[in-house]
Amino acid sequence: MRREVANRAKHLCEYCRIPDAFAPDAFEAEHVTPVCRGGQSLFENLAWACGGCNAFKSVHMTGVDPLSGLTVSFFNPRQDAWSDHFAWAGGDSLFIEGITPVGRATVTRLRMNRPGLRNLRLLLSSVGKHPPH
Numbered sequence: 001m002r003r004e005v006a007n008r009a010k011h012l013c014e015y016c017r018i019p020d021a022f023a024p025d026a027f028e029a030e031h032v033t034p035v036c037r038g039g040q041s042l043f044e045n046l047a048w049a050c051g052g053c054n055a056f057k058s059v060h061m062t063g064v065d066p067l068s069g070l071t072v073s074f075f076n077p078r079q080d081a082w083s084d085h086f087a088w089a090g091g092d093s094l095f096i097e098g099i100t101p102v103g104r105a106t107v108t109r110l111r112m113n114r115p116g117l118r119n120l121r122l123l124l125s126s127v128g129k130h131p132p133h
């Protein structure tokens with residue numbers, strides 16, 4: 001099932017969109033609804049995630065939108081479209097900007113602009129592999 005989850009995600013982290021082939025750490029078939037909150041290990045509850053996004057998301061399902069201060073659900077890759085909540089930002093598209101409360105809360109909690117991710121995006125951009133299509 002791991003392979004099917006990775007293929008469905010086109011081998012990109014479903015949160016920060018880095019490709020698994022260039023990530024230093026193993027990707028995980030992450031539970032969108034965590035097991036401890038009743039989530040099951042079913043295809044429809046799994047998302048392909050880099051180790052960092054998975055670790056920062058942890059057992060959380062909600063976060064605070066830094067703009068409004070509201071607590072909202074995280075981006076759900078099984079229900080939401082990435083481009084409805086996030087956009088590439090900065091002249092070189094090295095940053096992910098949350099464009100909705102859900103997007104901003106997810107970017108903040110998962111630290112989707114970690115320095116290592118920005119550096120990887122810069123390198124991938126130099127060989128035409130960022131931003132992902």
Ligand SMILES: [Zn+2]
Pocket residue numbers: 013014015016017018049050051052053054
């Ligand atoms: Zn990620």
